[in-house]
Amino acid sequence: MAKLTSELLRPVDPAHALDEAALLRYAAANVPGFPGPAPALALTQFGHGQSNPTYCIQASAPGGGIRRYVLRKKPPGVILQSAHAVEREYQVLKALGSHTDVPVPKVYCLCTDANVIGTPFYIMEYMEGIIYPDSMLPGVAPSKRRAIYFSTAKTLAAIHRVDVNAIGLQKYGRRDNYCKRQVERWEKQYLASTGEGKPARYQRMLDLARWLKENVPEEDSSAGAGTGLVHGDFRADNLVFHPTEDRVIGVIDWELSTLGNQMCDVAYSCLPYIIDATLSERTSYGGFQHTGIPDGIPQLEEYLSVYCSFSARPWPAANWKFYVAFSLFRGASIYAGVYHRWTMGNASGGERAKFAGRIANTMVDCACDFINREHVLQKQPSMGFQVSAAPWQEFGREQEGSISTKDQGKFVPSEKVMHLRKKLMKFIEDHIYPMESEFYKLAQSTSRWTIHPEEETLKALAKKEGLWNLFIPLDSAARARKLLFEDGSLVSPGSSNDLLLGAGLTNLEYGYLCEIMGRSVWAPQIFNCAAPDTGNMEVLLRYGTKEQQKQWLVPLLEGKIRSGFAMTEPQVASSDATNIECSISRQGDFYVINGRKWWTSGAMDPRCKILILMGKTDFSAPKHKQQSMILVDINTPGVQIKRPLLVFGFDDAPHGHAEIVFENVRVPVTNILLGEGRGFEIAQVREARSWKTTSLHEANRGSRTRNGSDGREGLK
Template identity: 60%
Template sequence: MVVAPSSIIEPVDSNQIFDENELLRYLQAHVKDFPQPPAKLSVFKFGHGQSNPTFLLKVDLFGTTTRYVLRKKPPGILLQSAHAVEREYQVLAALGTKTNVPVPRVHCLCTDSNVIGTPFYVMEYVEGRIFLEPSLQSLNPKERLPIYQAMARALAAIHSADVDAIGLKKYGRRDNYCKRQVERWAAQYSASTGVGKPDVDPAMIRLMEWLRNNIPIEDSQIESGTGLVHGDFRIDNLVFHPVEARVIAVLDWELSTLGNQWSDVAYNCMPYNISDLRSAGSASYGFVNGIKPDGIPSQAEYLADYCAMSGRPWPGQSWTFYVGLSLFRMAAIMAGVYQRFLQGNAAGGGRASSGGAIAHTLAVTALEIIKSDMAMPSRSLKQKGTDEQHVSNRIGFSPSARVEEMKNKLVAFMEKYVYPNEEKFEELAVSDKRWTIHPLEEELKNLAKAEGLWNLWIPVDSAAKASKILYEDEASKPQGFVDRLTGAGLSNLEYGHLCEVMGRSLWAPQIFNCNAPDTGNMEVLLRYGSPEQQRVWLKPLLEGKIRSGFAMTEPQVASSDATNIACSITRHGKDYIINGRKWWTSGAMDPRCQLLIVMGKTDFKAPMHKQQSMILVDVMTPGVKILRPLTVFGYDDAPHGHAEVIFEDVRVPATNLLLGEGRGFEIAQGRLGPGRLHHCMRLVGVAERAIQMMVKRAVERKAFGKSLSEHGAFASEVAECRLDIEQARLTVLHAANQLDLYGNKIARGAIAMAKVAAPRTALRVLDSAIQVHGGGGVCSDFVLAHLWAAARTLRIADGPDEVHVGTIAKLEIAKSRL
């Protein structure tokens, strides 16, 4: 446990005394290296805490004192499923041996109530600091921020634990967590009130009903955002290093389970949302007088730290619910503590006696927060590293001054180098040497690097990480070195304006290293790759020295439902063996392609969305057979191409697996947000180029005695096209903005709308432009036919329209149920 303020060590209450001699005999028999007779045992109580009673054990033998900590169930009649010390022991044992989550080492679990009256477990005593209140009044302001950052890091470590790998796969249900939590704590509260018990609080009933009617949409199939939940993560349940700002032990796992981890984050943020409760007998939940002390980060800053450390965006509009749920849970717990106090069974002394008043205060506070929506962080909450000035200068979705400058530079580059050379690239792509790279492309890539127009897709929170991967040896950088390879650190919304410009040419994205599927693959490696995987594959991809392919779709199954995937990835000793057939593996035909990210099944018997894994495969590995390029309306997209690939007993090292077995869907969900929205951004650029070509052609060509632009039919058509483009652009930028603010899950409806609207608009405008060009529009003399073929493909390749429409409908219908 801890060396903490002496006030939290107290004599054992008379109603909690147990047989110390019986305990000593049990520990000497069951705890390894426990001091043997004639050792003497002294027992003290930790006054801090009001749930499972916790005791300090001092064992003296020949002048040497050894300390242990015992945690037991309270005596008396308990609420069902409450105070499960057995589960605490289970989670501590799993985390302590197989993760980097800081927890005390556990020594034994005793379920025999005959020993000391109730089940208990014993763990190590950890020396450190416990801060009993979130204001950190005992520290100077400069010391407070590192403590909060350490707390965020510990929470992120818990939420990153692979529960399947450490034996906690069945530690709890993962689906409908929020709904079950509301009902659980409603039941707990009901069991603590009523006839012969404290009266029911009307504020608690109102809060309970609001929560029931505002449960966030939770996808029980994908189980996204779920994992290990601590359940009571707050600063006074942490042990900090004696002198360093580092958590060395996370305590009190009584409420831990599997579920929606944002409930943990909201509970941890309670000090930002409630005042201290000194008048109700407690000061540990909120800041003193409701004022955040100097040095402690704002809620937005703290959430940004957590998001950066855990790799997840904050939940946006659902945040108020999570805050309300946390307050309701705390209130229900305090009502139970108060009931046990009246029965004479509660630990915690004075705080337990005020439990009823605390519960009421928490419920009223929650209702006020819900009414005012004041729990929401300001819109200034964003990914760390975003430049404050250009965000504040942005009006709506329009680009900031910095992005506008970059856009102008990009447009100038396109006009000077890309458009004039499209014909040369196209000539090579239809010749008998079409599977080779035009030397001009490499020249233009070097020019783009020199202009700082390279890897613009890298998100703001990943730019520093990408730079570190590219420049491992910082000392080797020359004086005055400027990094021109890791982008500008843009948000999705900012990148949208630049991606649209690149989308106006089929050849442009690869010149700026912003091409699919490489951007998605690089993002996967940035997020989920090991340091060695990043060194071997990500570094040359970021440099543009190699290319990659993404192998997921299969010809034998409907791949719009990825659970159908049949490719097997089987463990054999230190290797995996891959067998399967893939097609539409974009990039696999490119002579520079050296890496394939393959999605297959490592466990066909696991739950549906835990069967799939992703693995890295060198294309030169024996058994990888690239059969043929697939054509899109006659275009084979050389030298890039889309290939059909067979994997026959392809053996790769186990270290090539990404993230872990059964994590394929998790990776896919991370990849399919920003990466797939890039297609929508480019399609707006396609439509923009089409309308420009359409107008130019109409002005230049005459029919029936006047230019095409003077005909009424054309005026109507071009106006409709402009309306469609502006609507599609706003839809895509809105989706990008939602992605920046709330992440993939909250933004999924906006992203689905963009994926339907963008290709439809591009095809509609292209069709009009083709019509104005007449016979030239459907031949290869103009780029329109090729652009049309690419845009039509994305209504399938980027997920069928039907899937996206289904998502939109599902979310819309769900609104009516709230």
């Protein structure tokens, strides 16, 4: 039966008791936002799983409020070398959570000091969701079973699509000769867990090891396609599903993860079709192909087709026999270790572990029978199962037409992007289009330099729906998360604040959303994705100090203020920024700014509070080292907004483009960005991405005339 995460909790096994006082001291000092002072601590243990002891920490603050966390630690006693590596679990979870859309729990801290609670451990977020410990999914409707299995296949594909070089995991393991090394490793683990006073060895296991060594696929010897991040224990009961939706919200138990041959993960996830390895006493351990596939669960061939489609991997028939046999072999070695720990009294799964020895031998028998079959998988998937042509189509079609592989080639939006596109379109149709005439009416009135109150209401709704700050790229979000959340000094951690950092999209992925937002001149600002704020926030994300981010970035991310960008000047050809004449002169603890800027986008907006200004700090330096960027509070004495400028006859109220005079404007030296003479470094990064995304917004406005819009936005 499906179980909520909370239903898996039980009292802590006396053999796994912890020093709660020491744990409390450590958590209070190292977990951001941990309740305090002196919270009440309640500790329970997860009864599911046979590996590292895992606990739920419930901390209650004296004034009310409860926070729950998960602690995962190495088991006590003597353990095999390299086993139960919680340090590696923490490393991979940290990288995936910070840089990818793979659903994983957020990790808070890692403790390698065994003196704290006896063994190394890490603390991560608690996820209340559903876990399916039985791969047959008893009690689940057939339609949901199908969706659950497809979501499982897609999640595995998402893991295998991760670019390990881009997220700092390029040295997480060796890609080449993975199967060869794994066979040798698990054979050694098996030998270490059996014989010589330990549980008896099974001769067929040794025979199976020999067969595997002799039949390692040739593709395993290279580090090319088909190699990458490997979970190592990918199965349904290591996935946390959403409480009400058939999608994975967390992949857990990463202790066996590494780099290597990813088809091993695929075969391992397919073992329910071959064998039922549930820890229980029974007369038969046959899988779906022996007992019959439960109604709704896809055929093995169909499950593999979904995986291959979403991972862009070839059909695995050529070496399927080896990968399944290896998965059974490895599972047998793991269960032999579980059984050995049970005989010593330190298996985390309790009495169920006593069946592990019998299941280990059953898995060996199953593997030997499997490799002796003449046929184990069709050479090609049946036509009815070939979904690779357009796997994204099931996630929704736009009203005006569908996306096709012919049109998109390699640049097909992911499931995540399609979901966001659908939400954006619905939000714009339901909330923004109906208000456009009101927004335009105000923008053309004598009160045009004010903000319509409904705009702020829609911004709050967009933030609530997760359609907020979508422009923030992966790397900037990772840096911001560390600065804003991890030390708890700028923003209190929490799900609402996590929305401030966007959806973790690449430039290409965000481009698909720009195309949607660009259909309304008002949409980008309602989603907090409008220029010049996007470029200015990226500058602060990448180059701002913690103090600058606290003062200006946080309110920009929250949508409480807006900003302007002051670079262009009326007397020179400012498209070449080496021509600018605005001076930034150091005088003690201040910089004094003098100059005239125009086309300063956003400066007319009544919510504009901060300007990023580009000027020259050293007129004698090399041509591209004269310029600097500095933060200027728009209310600083000497900042004079002269007039709004027209774009093809329109002033673009209420945001506009201003001509501004800076006359002896004094700002603190701490307002400089990155350092003197580094303005071009910042400008190249800012302008490149801002130009691309703004162009996508603008290009799509001209294609639509609605509610009083005459298409002029597309002419800028």
